[in-house]
Amino acid sequence: MTEPTTPSNLPEAFADLEAYFPEWCPSTERARAGKRVSTDIAVLREFHARLAPRLEDIIRYLNTFPNDPQALPAQAQHLYWLAQMVMEASVPVDLQWNSSDIEDVFPLERMTFIAGATEGSAR
């Protein structure tokens, strides 16, 4: 009898973090920045509390791959996006803010994150 396989979107060593996929693994900087400012600070703190202690393990694991994020196998790529989200989400937590964005600040929605290395196209 075959058992249903549990989804494993992250590498086995980080299977305990499976629940964070896909919500906490946006693939673009624009999406990560947007998720940070639109998430309640309490939720960010919880996320940070869980992930920050694993950050060095994650980095050491990712450092075993070639230095090309586009060429990562799927599970490692999801882990990379999760690590990028940790970096983004840690800002208000590291700085001990009471909210996930600065109170009176230029709105993120008005910033265009330019795709790729050039200004020829915008996303």
Place this chain on the structure above:
Amino acid sequence: MNDKVRTKFQGRTDNLRSEVDVASLITQENFELERTKIFRRAWLPLCHTDDVPEPGSYTVREVPTFNTSLLVVRGRDGQVRVFHNACRHRGNKLVREGSGCKHSFMCNFHGWVFSSEGELKVVTDEHQFPSIDKSALGLVPVTSEVWQGFVFVNFDERPRETLQEWLGPEFYDQYDGYFDLHEHTASYSVVLNANWHLCVNSFIEGYHTMYLHKNTARDYQGGKINPQRHRPHMELMRRHHRYSAPGNPDHRVLPVESVAIKYGRRLLPAFDFDFSMLPPGVNPSRYQYWGFDIVELFPNFVMLNGNHQRAEMTFWPIDAGRTLVINRNFAYKTKNLGERLSRDYFRGRGRDVVREDLNTLEAQQQMLGSGALPTIVLSRQEMALQHHFAVARDMMADA
């Protein structure tokens, strides 16, 4: 008075004014004059040669100041050229947007074809143009010149100065190798409802950092040795200026920041660096607690030059009350994914700082535009702003 670091000013200061009537500068009427007497007579940084890396590479750049779109192309001969992005038939944009690589460009309107050197190669149904001379209908060129990988353009009919004269000896051969140290990481753009002068002003002084950035960059500059964060060095040149920002040796590293430093490099500020490896134009005074340099290439380009990172801001005036702001970020070339994540952390921190800088501009525009304030008042630490306005006055006074 705690003035432990006294700013060393270099350059001419007798032509500076600490009070400036900004309201009269930010009218549409004045902007129309500035467009002719400043923007049309300046060498303006447009992009990088890295944006067109191979023969056939092209990229499009919108220049709202002159209501045009430019096509930057590296020809098969390796040379980088800049053209107005318009088919010579009826003015359709040759390339709608974006970047890529091709050896010829076909207009999607009637199929005319131009080479990557800008020559008109094919006129479809050519015999229906009885006296057409293809050799006279190449893409309209824009004068351009390259310096240290930057592609500068000049919209003057006949540029009054070479790029070398425009930049001056304090820049021209003072940056060899520096701009190759870093690679592009991310760019952002914003259309702000604020005059270009105000936009430039926001990025050429550090006086605001202790107040505006108290929540985002609390203690990166100054510190016990320099509590008022005085610039250790500032140079005012004929058109441009440059100053060094003081790093705080007692900066308290935050938890995730310490992980980012462990697996990457310290991006703000810089004490782990042997300045003797930098060309003379970077940290020119060899200040021991150097953070980074701010450079304004007049009129509308500001650079932040650091050890392991740098940034550029271009301010293209759309009209007297609106500016397209483009922020490009660069950092050291990584050797592994951990270094990329480290760079991401500092760039995320920097993005918040830039958003704070952008946030006062529309308020300034409204209040200064109302005419309620006869002048603005500038301190010695804001001498770069005084200099910016003095250079503008000079160029506006030219016939």
